[in-house]
Amino acid sequence: MANAHKFGNLGLPRDFVHLVQYPNHKKEIMTLLLHNAITNKDELLAYLNLLTIVDLRAAYQKLDLEILNILGKNDAIIPIAAVKQLRVRSNTHVEIIANAGHAMFLTHQQLFVEKIETFLKDDIK
Numbered sequence: 247m248a249n250a251h252k253f254g255n256l257g258l259p260r261d262f263v264h265l266v267q268y269p270n271h272k273k274e275i276m277t278l279l280l281h282n283a284i285t286n287k288d289e290l291l292a293y294l295n296l297l298t299i300v301d302l303r304a305a306y307q308k309l310d311l312e313i314l315n316i317l318g319k320n321d322a323i324i325p326i327a328a329v330k331q332l333r334v335r336s337n338t339h340v341e342i343i344a345n346a347g348h349a350m351f352l353t354h355q356q357l358f359v360e361k362i363e364t365f366l367k368d369d370i371k
Contacts, residue, residue: 303331313338314365316358318346339365 313335319326319342329340341361343350351358 307335309337311337312365314341314362315339316341316343316350316361318342318348318350318354319344320346321348321350323348341365 315329315338317324317326317329317340326342329342343354343357343361346354
């Protein structure tokens with residue numbers, strides 16, 4: 247388990263919540279995220295470390311349906327460079343929300359919902 251302490255320097259959960267909501271720093275979003283956060287540091291680290299060892303790209307490639315990926319342009323967790331890997335199939339659609347981080351579904355709710363609704367309407371046609 248070479249990556250066991252990759253995230254060990256975070257002052258969890260507050261630092262992690264800051265990372266998730268970056269670049270937005272609205273107090274109500276911070277409160278919501280902290281209220282629903284995993285507060286046990288070891289438990290959160292275990293979940294975060296899964297990200298370093300689980301690779302679902304092969305399973306993702308086998309999906310035979312239209313896929314919508316919505317990313318925040320300033321996401322500190324999933325870098326925008328990942329878009330190239332997401333667009334390798336014709337059934338994959340990528341939407342990027344400007345000035346949004348990883349929690350764009352909270353910080354940019356209306357735009358997030360609009361992107362999903364547009365995708366669903368286009369997919370039905």
